[in-house]
Amino acid sequence: MASEKNTEMGVAEFIRHQSSSLPMALTATECAGKTYIVTGSNIGLGLECSKHLVKLGSKKVIMAVRSLERGQAALAAVEAETLVKGVAEVWQLDMGDYGSVKTFAARVERDLERVDGILENAAAANGSWIVTEGMESTIAVNVVGTVLLAVLLMPYLSRCAKNFRIQPRIGIVTSGLGFSREVDLSKIDKTRGILGDVNDSSKWDIDGTNRYSLSKLLQVFAVRRLAQLAPVEKTGIIINLIGPGLCSTGLVRYLNSPSKLLVGGMRLVLGRSAEWGSRTLIHGIAAGEESHGKFLSYCQVKEEWVPRWVSNAQGDEWAVAIWDEVAGELEKIQPSCVGKALQDL
Template sequence: MTGFIKDQWSCIPPVVRADLSGQTVVVVGANVGIGLEASVHFASMGPERLIIACRSEGKGKNAVEEIEQRTGFKHTELWLLDLSSFTSVRAFADRFEREAGALDILAMNAGVLPAEYEATVDGWENCTQVNHLSTSLLPLLLLPRMVEAGKKRGRAARLVITASDVHYWASLSPSVQESPTPLKLFGSKEYCTPEVMKSRYYDSKLLNVLHTRALAAHLRTLSETPVTPVAVNPGFCWSQLRRDMPSNPTMWLAEHGLAWHPEKGARQLVFAALGKRGREANRKSKSKHSGEPSPEEDEITMRGAYVSMGTTQEVSDWVLGEEGVRMQERIWKETIEILKGVDPRVEGIVQEFLYA
């Protein structure tokens, strides 16, 4: 907790910048808050296409207008996406295949913070589907387009998954760990008691960290599959994410005393998308014996990393421990099996781009 408070009161590094001309950027969950501010930053770097994916058409249109007003960038596209519906996720991926081509940056920033159990149209607990399953499904479906971008640019595409430092306070319960299908139990109505739901958001952010690390571990080499997944902690920011939570004096004090403006959180997301690339041009002319890491070494360092405060940081002891390592692989395998049932393309993508 002291580390959290220290970070919130620390000076935030300036936003990382890069020339995004000719590149395609997708930000999921971009109509407000951190996602909107990150989209503003990306727009200011001149991508060929900036696609913001939002559930609400009205809020999405407002975001497009705000991005243009603040940056002058006139090419932001609004695509509708609802992560609580696998049909919507599949439709988004289908449209991207038809209309978009290579994908350089995919930022999975959407999420929910549930006050109580709620089931989706697909029968999953809402937070489990939105924060984990759909956040895993869309990148898998778009992985071929990210590989295409990586090979086309000669530089890995980036997948950014918004996690959180609350994963330090989370672990999976013994009953989940002992279950033959831990994720199915985790998302079941029977398991999701009011007490369990109090920590549901924390646990979902733990799943984000585990999935990012597992994906990085299973991806083929950077030369074969030039995609770098990164989990990012945007910090504690003013957010509409907590709009459905009951009022709480402690939270009110925390928000007014510690919370950042979303733009500061967006800097962390942009670092996860572009970090350690900004030095690349300056290093190309340097000797490989200069003592600085090469761009390739930087990319390897970022692959599967957890980033916070503009740098890579170690994940929780639980994630690194025996239980975490074991559950990371078990949840990965179960997630892939679930998603194969959602979309048959997943099996072929896994076979082509990932190690078993």
């Protein structure tokens, strides 16, 4: 998984890209007859992405949300702005409740004829230590829940690929902030198990955005390994990681006050609007096989921005170790789901 070239993004390049314009990677012709799923779609990037997909003439857009009440309000906003009714639908999905994830995946398979793209945009960023499903919630949602949804839907997406001669996409919305947490790897005691260690509240703090960033780093490692184990030529599915950059969204609403002030100040100066940021998500479900297992940002494949310590042999070892533990958790949640997803590849 090592990159041939690595030019890790510096501050000047980050500022330049934050101010650059972004294209719309899909056209109305490409969206005609297509069905898309967007998680975390009642606010921010997910909401704006749903608006774009409806405007572009998609056949169906599933807005997956934790709160049906907030989801219905978001649906009303989508229909009011696009003047299109009957395309977007609100479905309940709580990424921190593995039973909810399983129910959602089963509903997709039962009720949708096809799915052309899934944007896993829902995420947790907390200002206090909250436990869900026996884990601190940013790990439960951003790592285990996110990978669980992808794995549960992969057999269905492979059938869609064969039946409709398409290449369904799974776009995992991640964050380049994960690449700032190399220091956390040296803190993890692998002998305790990686997930066991990072879920020890006596060792780890909810310290601003650092916890969120660590969860995104673990997510990157797990998804890169999943993509390696599930090549497009075998599954028919393209899996990529999308870094939307710094955007003005509601993700920080649950952080503590100092973190809100810090992130809010940065967003005030450099942040993109949610609409502009959502274009990076659209690119994720438009990008071709060259994006499989890769890091995307600013509507381009930006694998060269992945740090060497993530993409080199040592990084590969971390990816394997983290994937193995996450896969073990998935098997507890839904026995045989990993084998079915990988089709015994």
